[in-house]
Amino acid sequence: MTDYGHDLLFGTFLTPSAQDARQAIDLAVASDRAGLDLVTFQDHPYQPAFLDTWTLLTYVAARTERVHLSGNVLSLPLRPPAVLARAAASLDLLSGGRVDLGLGAGAFWDGIAAMGGRRLTPAQGVDALREAITIIRDLWDTGTRGGVRRDGTYYQVVGAKRGPAPAHDIPIWVGAYKRRMLALTGEMADGWLPTLEYLPDGVGSFPALNARIDEAAVSAGRSPRDVRRLLNIMNVRFSATGRGVLDGPVDQWVEQLTGLALEHGVTAYLIGGDDLPTVERFAAEVVPAVREAVARERG
Amino acid sequence: MELALGVVLDASADAARTTELARQADAGGLDLVVLRGGPDTGLDPWTAAVWVAGVTDRIAIGTTGFGPPPEHEMPYPSVVEKARESAALLTGRRLVDGEPWATAPAGADRAALEALAADGRTVVVPVTDAEDVARLVALVGPVAGRRRTAAARALRRAGIDYDGVPASLAATAVEPGDPEYLAVSSTYLRGGAPGLVLRPETPEQVADALAFARAHTHVPLGVRSGGHGVSGRSTNDGGVVIDVGRMNRIEVLDASRRLVRIGPGATWKQVAAALDPYGWALGSGDYGGVGVGGLATAGGIGLLGRAHGLTIDRLRAVELVLADGTPVRATADEHPDLFWAVRGAGANFGVATAFEVEAYDVGEVGWAKLGLVSTDLEKSLLRFGEVATAAPRDTTVFLVTGRPQRGQSMIQLYAIVDSPDPQVVVERLQPFLDLGVLVQQEAFMARYKDIMGQAPDVGPEGHHGQGEPVSRSAFLPGITPQAAHDTAELLRSGRVFFFQLRTMGGAIADVPADETAFAHRTPAFQATAMGVDQADLDARWDRLAEHFDGLYLSFDTDLRPERLHDAFPPEVLARLRELKRRYDPDALFRDNFPIDPRTTT
Numbered sequence: 001m002t003d004y005g006h007d008l009l010f011g012t013f014l015t016p017s018a019q020d021a022r023q024a025i026d027l028a029v030a031s032d033r034a035g036l037d038l039v040t041f042q043d044h045p046y047q048p049a050f051l052d053t054w055t056l057l058t059y060v061a062a063r064t065e066r067v068h069l070s071g072n073v074l075s076l077p078l079r080p081p082a083v084l085a086r087a088a089a090s091l092d093l094l095s096g097g098r099v100d101l102g103l104g105a106g107a108f109w110d111g112i113a114a115m116g117g118r119r120l121t122p123a124q125g126v127d128a129l130r131e132a133i134t135i136i137r138d139l140w141d142t143g144t145r146g147g148v149r150r151d152g153t154y155y156q157v158v159g160a161k162r163g164p165a166p167a168h169d170i171p172i173w174v175g176a177y178k179r180r181m182l183a184l185t186g187e188m189a190d191g192w193l194p195t196l197e198y199l200p201d202g203v204g205s206f207p208a209l210n211a212r213i214d215e216a217a218v219s220a221g222r223s224p225r226d227v228r229r230l231l232n233i234m235n236v237r238f239s240a241t242g243r244g245v246l247d248g249p250v251d252q253w254v255e256q257l258t259g260l261a262l263e264h265g266v267t268a269y270l271i272g273g274d275d276l277p278t279v280e281r282f283a284a285e286v287v288p289a290v291r292e293a294v295a296r297e298r299g
Numbered sequence: 300m301e302l303a304l305g306v307v308l309d310a311s312a313d314a315a316r317t318t319e320l321a322r323q324a325d326a327g328g329l330d331l332v333v334l335r336g337g338p339d340t341g342l343d344p345w346t347a348a349v350w351v352a353g354v355t356d357r358i359a360i361g362t363t364g365f366g367p368p369p370e371h372e373m374p375y376p377s378v379v380e381k382a383r384e385s386a387a388l389l390t391g392r393r394l395v396d397g398e399p400w401a402t403a404p405a406g407a408d409r410a411a412l413e414a415l416a417a418d419g420r421t422v423v424v425p426v427t428d429a430e431d432v433a434r435l436v437a438l439v440g441p442v443a444g445r446r447r448t449a450a451a452r453a454l455r456r457a458g459i460d461y462d463g464v465p466a467s468l469a470a471t472a473v474e475p476g477d478p479e480y481l482a483v484s485s486t487y488l489r490g491g492a493p494g495l496v497l498r499p500e501t502p503e504q505v506a507d508a509l510a511f512a513r514a515h516t517h518v519p520l521g522v523r524s525g526g527h528g529v530s531g532r533s534t535n536d537g538g539v540v541i542d543v544g545r546m547n548r549i550e551v552l553d554a555s556r557r558l559v560r561i562g563p564g565a566t567w568k569q570v571a572a573a574l575d576p577y578g579w580a581l582g583s584g585d586y587g588g589v590g591v592g593g594l595a596t597a598g599g600i601g602l603l604g605r606a607h608g609l610t611i612d613r614l615r616a617v618e619l620v621l622a623d624g625t626p627v628r629a630t631a632d633e634h635p636d637l638f639w640a641v642r643g644a645g646a647n648f649g650v651a652t653a654f655e656v657e658a659y660d661v662g663e664v665g666w667a668k669l670g671l672v673s674t675d676l677e678k679s680l681l682r683f684g685e686v687a688t689a690a691p692r693d694t695t696v697f698l699v700t701g702r703p704q705r706g707q708s709m710i711q712l713y714a715i716v717d718s719p720d721p722q723v724v725v726e727r728l729q730p731f732l733d734l735g736v737l738v739q740q741e742a743f744m745a746r747y748k749d750i751m752g753q754a755p756d757v758g759p760e761g762h763h764g765q766g767e768p769v770s771r772s773a774f775l776p777g778i779t780p781q782a783a784h785d786t787a788e789l790l791r792s793g794r795v796f797f798f799q800l801r802t803m804g805g806a807i808a809d810v811p812a813d814e815t816a817f818a819h820r821t822p823a824f825q826a827t828a829m830g831v832d833q834a835d836l837d838a839r840w841d842r843l844a845e846h847f848d849g850l851y852l853s854f855d856t857d858l859r860p861e862r863l864h865d866a867f868p869p870e871v872l873a874r875l876r877e878l879k880r881r882y883d884p885d886a887l888f889r890d891n892f893p894i895d896p897r898t899t900t
Contacts (some may be wrong), residue, residue, distance in 0.1 A: 021388055022760045045378050052378065052385040058346050059389045062353020082372040083343075090343040094314040094350045115377040157371055164341040 002210055002265040004225045008294060009268035010287045011038025012279055013072055013195075013232045016051040023274065024051070025060060030276055032064035034283030039064070040072035040102060040232075040270055046111025054079070054087060061095040069095070072232065072270065073104035073175040073193060077117040077125075081132035081155055085139040089166040097168035101136070102193050104175040105129045120154075126180045128154035133172055133188050140166055173230060182209055186216025191228040191268075196245060197235065203245060206264035229265045234272035238281060246271065253286045258293040302409075302416055303449055304435050305331025305400060305423035307363075310342045317347075318354050320432055325355035327436030330421045330448040331400060332358055336365030345382065352390040357478055359450030361395040391478050395450050405431070409438055421449045451476025456494030456537040458518050464495070465507035471498040471545075482761030483542065484534060486526035487588070490765040491534025494518060500545045502652040506624035508541045509650065513622070513887060515539050521890050522650055524563045525590020526762050529770050529854050531646055531891040533593070543592055546652060549573040557658045558615065563592025563651045568756075571748040580661035580747040582607050585697055585713060585801070587751030595654050596645020597853045598817045600825050602715040603661070603747070605692040605805025611642040611817060612810055613656045619649035622887040626652070640878050643817030644852075644867070646891035647875065648882050663744045665716035665724025669731065670739030676700070676708040677787040679734045683710075683800065684778025686730045688823045692805030693717040694727040699799045703791055710735055715750065770829045771840040772854035773847035773865075774822035775800075782846040789828070789839055797829040818871045819849050827854045852892045866892050 012031045014024055028039045039060060043053035053071050061069050069091075074084065084101070092099040105125035106112055113119045120128060131152035138148040139162055147159035173191035176182045177198060185192045192213055199205040214224040233246050242248030245256055260266040271282055306324045308317050321332045332355070334347050344365040351360050368374075386394050401415040405425040415422045426432050454476040455461055464472050473483050473496040483496045497508040512520050519538030526533055526544075534540055547564035557579055561570055568587030574580055582603030584594055596617075599610025607613070616630040617638065627649070629638035640648055673679040680698075687696050696714040712731055716724040721744055728742065775782060778800075789795055804823055812818045830836035837857055852866040867875060872894070879886070879896040886896055 018385070018388060019763065019765060022763070025389075045381055051388065052382040054346070055349050055382045055385040056389065058349040059353040059386075062350045078375055078378050080372065080374065083368070083374045086341070086372070087343040087346045090341075090346040091350065093342070094318070094347065096314070116375050155371070160369065160371070161341075 002207075003262050003298070004227075004229065004265045004267065005298075006225075006228050006267040008261065008291055009037040009230070010283070010290075011036050011040060011067075011268070011270045013234065013270040013272040014039065014041050015272075015274050016041045016043070016053050016056050017274075018049055018051045020274075021051060021056075024056065025063065027274060027276060027279060028060040028067070029064060030279055031283070032067040034280055036067060036279075036283050036287070038068045038070060038100070038268065038270060040070045043071045043074045043104075044108065044111070045075060045078045046108065046115045058091055061091055061098060064098075066098075068098045068100050070100040070102045070173070073102035073173070075106055075112065076103055076129055076132055077106035077112045077120065078115055081135040082139060082157060082160060084132075085136040086164070088136075088170055089140055089164045092166035092168060092170055093164060095167075097166070099166065100171050100173065102173045102175065103129065103133070105181065122178065123180065124154070126184055129174070129181075130184055130188065131155045136172070139163070140170070171228070173228070177209075179212065182212040183216040186213040186218075186222070186224075186227060187220040189227060191230050193230040193232065195232040195234060197233075203260070203264070206266070210265060228267060230268035230270065231260065231266045232270045232272065236271045236273050237275075237278060250281070250285045250289070253282075254289040254293060257286065257290045258297070261290070261294045262297050302412060302439055303330045303421040304412065304439050305329055305333060305359075305421050306432055306435065307333045307335050307402065307423050307425040309427075310334040310336050310344070310347045310362075310365075317351070320426060320429065321351045321355055321358070323429055323432045324436070325358040327432065328439055328446055329432075329435060330359060330446075331361060331395070331423055331450070333361045333363055333400065333423045335363050335425075348394055349386055349390070352386070352393050357393070357448070359393045359395050359448045361398060361400065363398055388481075391480060392454060392476065393450060399449065412438065447474065447476055456518075458537070459494045459515060459539065461495070463511065463514070464497070465504075465511055467504045467507050468497045468499060468511075471500075472496065473498070483540075485762050485764045486523065486528065486534045487762045488527070488529060488764045488768040489532070489534055490767075491540075492536050493521065493534055493540045494537045496540045496542050498542045498545055502618065502620055502626045505541070505543065505620040505650050505652055506626065509620060509622060509624050509887070512539055512541065513885075516885070516887065519890065520887065522592075522646070522888070523590075524592030525566050525588065526757075527586070527589040528593050528891070529768050530852055530856055531593050531597075533890075535890075541650060543650065543652070544590070551577070552655065557660075559656050559658055561591050561595075561654045561656060563590065563595075563654070565591045566754075567591065567594070568748075568751045568754050571751040574658050575746055575748040577658075578660055578662060579658035581610065581613055581656055581658045583610055583751070587754035588757065591654065592651050593646075594853070595656075596641050596643075596651055598643060598851060600801045600803060600807070600851065602695050602697065602713065602750070603717060604801075604803060604807050605690075605695040606717040607659055608806035608810060609817065611815055612806070613658065614642060614654055615657050616655035617641050617645070617651055618653040619645075619651045621649045622883040622885065636878055637882065639814075640816050640875055642815035644875050644892070644894070647879055647888050647894050649888070661717060661747050663719045664747060664750075665714070665718060665721065665727070665742065666745040666750050667712070667714040667716075667724075667728055667740070667742035669712040669714070669728070669737065669742070671710045671712065671732075671735030672738050673708045673710050673735035674706060676703060676790060677783045679708070679710055680786055681778055681780060681783040682734055683731070684783065684823070686734075687800075687802040688777065688804055690727060690730070693723075695802055695805070696731060697799060697801050699797065700790065701796050701798065702793045708735075708790065715747075719744070767833075768829065768856055769831055769833045769836050770827060770854050770856045771836055772850040772852075773826050773840070773843070774803075774819045774849045774851065775824040775826055775846055776821065776848050777823045779846065782843070785843050785846065786826075789843065792839065794832075794835055794839060795828045795830050797827070799827045801825040801827075816867070816871060816875060818868050819851070822848055825851045825854075827851075833857065863892055863894065
């Protein structure tokens with residue numbers, strides 16, 4: 001049993017499709033109206049069929065009221081940290097504190113290179129992400145005097161002006177699967193944001209991967225509780241008979257999500273599929289039941 | 300003079316006020332919000348501009364004074380470009396490049412503003428509170444009709460006299476810079492970028508639209524009802540579209556004769572729903588989202604076809620506006636030649652504004668969707684050809700299949716059995732079950748309106764087609780072993796992703812060939828094939844020509860001139876050409892199987 005005790009967050013993991021831009025916006029607006037906590041969009045700038053995720057996120061933030069927005073996850077190799085920091089803080093100010101920052105070290109390097117980005121090895125990607133997170137937090141930190149100066153291997157900042165400070169403490173969530181990235185997550189991140197379908201053993205991966213994060217957090221003088229565990233679940237549907245994770249009747253969804261929270265400490269669930277009826281049903285029937293069940297078990 | 304005014308807002312950290320003032324300027328009819336950066340604002344200009352676009356509906360947005368980012372904060376140019384494209388799609392291109400405005404001092408009076416506006420630029424004035432914005436809104440005055448911002452006007456297309464749009468149509472016309480533009484630019488299967496969409500609501504307004512079109516023959520003209528046209532190009536690039544979608548009334552004229560008057564902009568789903576309470580129906584195609592106007596002037600080969608004939612066989616009157624703006628009522632007695640022509644070649648002769656149809660009694664019918672997997676497509680097609688034509692005329696079955704996968708074809712059958720007796724329905728469907736291994740079946744007693752009602756409604760956001768459909772059509776006298784073989788080979792090529800056979804015969808064949816301009820009364824099937832490359836599909840389809848007897852002009856996108864001879868047999872074409880000379884001598888209507896009035900061949 002692992003429960004880090006965070007409050008529960010429920011949201012959507014949406015495709016920033018250019019052809020179905022209206023649908024993407026409708027799904028985000030519906031998520032907001034249905035009372036979900038988070039709307040997140042994939043970020044693949046090299047994918048011609050997709051919109052620019054930051055632009056879409058900003059537009060959607062302007063057309064929603066309560067829901068938080070995040071990239072899931074933003075592609076660091078194509079979004080320099082200083083640009084990200086100022087854009088995220090700006091949107092956080094404009095939206096009244098509704099921005100969270102999902103970050104990834106980069107995948108699909110051919111696509112990244114085709115867009116003019118720098119091709120890195122996985123190990124270099126981890127180091128670049130570490131430098132980036134430091135710079136982003138420095139730029140947000142307007143309480144410290146003087147400009148930001150970081151002479152990293154991948155990113156250099158020379159006396160950059162700080163600010164703007166975001167409206168709220170923007171959490172940085174990292175997409176991580178491998179050993180070094182999990183260690184970085186424990187060491188620095190506010191959250192871990194993997195996708196279920198990419199975990200080597202599905203739900204069975206959690207004990208080992210959580211342990212790596214916990215270990216790294218403790219080594220860095222932090223608490224495992226400092227790292228929220230989030231989860232994307234791409235393939236979901238309501239069906240009459242249970243076939244798998246989030247593929248079954250409502251009761252089974254509730255049972256599975258409650259289990260994920262109490263046994264593996266996962267406290268944010270972002271569902272894919274881009275299907276409005278599924279999103280509405282998730283919000284109306286699953287979310288309150290999971291909240292209730294988890295609250296009951298936690299006592 | 301008409302003043303185009305905007306506001307300059309400090310893009311300060313007081314985001315709530317920026318949002319509020321931008322919204323006030325937008326609602327008040329101002330043209331432009333300029334976000335001004337400064338040494339202390341720190342807001343990212345792109346994020347701020349997209350945010351303001353998101354909280355407003357029509358106003359243009361510019362930025363000034365942010366300065367270039369420091370070197371280490373340079374975004375990738377390719378990502379910036381992508382962001383701009385995305386913003387254009389999301390905001391209707393309201394983000395303005397450069398600084399194409401003149402800036403007045405805060406509090407400038409009307410005379411000062413007019414002086415600055417003399418060169419036609421939008422004049423922007425710094426504001427700090429709601430009173431400042433209200434003063435500018437008052438200076439602009441009440442908005443008469445639709446006001447377009449300078450940014451919106453910049454998106455106008457060459458060759459269109461936007462100031463000459465007839466007064467009766469100005470309020471509802473849509474241009475590229477308008478917020479509704481994306482909703483009217485594409486159709487169901489086709490992406491488009493028309494320069495102007497006119498949306499008439501009366502025959503008089505249609506005549507006004509046609510007068511405008513006559514002055515614009517140098518750009519394309521499309522006529523749209525439901526926007527489902529394949530051969531009918533109801534959108535275009537840089538041209539004019541006359542969209543009669545708002546003319547969608549459905550009215551029972553005489554219940555004793557089941558006589559109904561229908562506007563061209565209604566969809567068949569709406570027609571079916573309106574007729575159902577009377578226990579009537581009127582067969583259309585196979586999809587309820589299709590509009591009345593396009594189908595009812597072409598034919599209408601539908602799932603009630605064998606039982607009740609083509610849709611055009613139930614027309615009793617067609618009202619249309621001719622190319623010269625004359626309204627005409629065509630019936631068997633009034634303008635009978637035109638009445639003949641619009642039933643099969645209507646797109647060549649005018650814009651229909653109303654149809655009077657005689658519906659028929661239809662109660663519950665059997666509705667079935669069957670999915671069958673076939674490992675021998677040739678045999679399945681041959682068998683379908685036999686069974687579908689041998690079925691009693693209460694039974695109409697359509698077949699759809701696509702690319703075979705791993706040697707297997709998924710055959711979908713759609714059927715209506717016009718009988719309220721479930722026993723009869725089951726009997727009628729039985730012979731179709733051995734076309735393959737039955738893997739899906741859905742069969743129940745239904746109202747025709749429920750079958751048409753399966754098509755989703757098109758919301759205010761309109762259609763989202765992209766690119767150009769690639770489609771060929773043919774009538775088949777029957778499915779011979781060689782035709783089945785050649786069709787199976789075509790499908791095995793993988794170059795056709797959609798293939799449909801619509802079964803004809805029955806009541807369709809009861810009507811003499813010379814009764815309507817749709818002259819193909821005897822074929823057993825209408826076949827449609829859709830691919831991705833027109834030249835490739837043409838080459839493959841042409842090879843099957845020996846099996847064909849003409850084509851259905853609704854479903855063919857081949858633009859080679861000889862297709863006209865497939866659409867119309869020689870004597871029909873000769874008669875149509877004669878009528879074209881009389882009713883549309885300058886060939887204004889030219890987007891869908893145009894008949895050239897000047898040639899004789």
